[in-house]
Amino acid sequence: MPTRPPFTRPTPIPQPVASVSVRSPQRDLLDLSDIADRRLRPFLETIEGVAEVGIWGEKRYAMRLWLDGHRLAAHGLTAMDVRRALERENVELPSGRLDGAQVELNVRLASRFTRPEEFNDMVVRESTNGMVRLKDVGQAVLGPETCEV
Secondary structure: OOOOOOOOOOOOOOOOOOOOOOOOOOOOHHHHHHHHHHHHHHHHHOOOOOOOOOOOOOOOEEEEEEEOHHHHHHOOOOHHHHHHHHHHHOOEEEEEEEEOOOOEEEEEEEOOOOOHHHHHOOEEEEEOOEEEEHHHHEEEEEEEOOOOO
């Protein structure tokens, strides 16, 4: 008996069924994108039948570290020194546990920087001459992830 070819149903190309526009005269695109991503998207994803929520035209925040080559050289530092300091200082590590009679807690050491001020205060080098912080050789600026110059 000859075998029949398998029957396959073509899957339709996913098309948006609904779209929502988010606008504000008081907020910029970065703020609106952040609100849509952290508040609106999770809400819409809980609706039965919603397969995916896409945000078109969004901009994401990113921390930019702008370094001044002359100031780095004056302190005897390079961009790699700043990178190593960032890897050393901007970490989140498991630190241990606290056990009690009726409680058990895992403790994490969180040193994740989130604000420009925290990055700017980061120690790049410490010596007998004092500390060199990021703000001494450059600056951290919160801005869009993609930067058209």
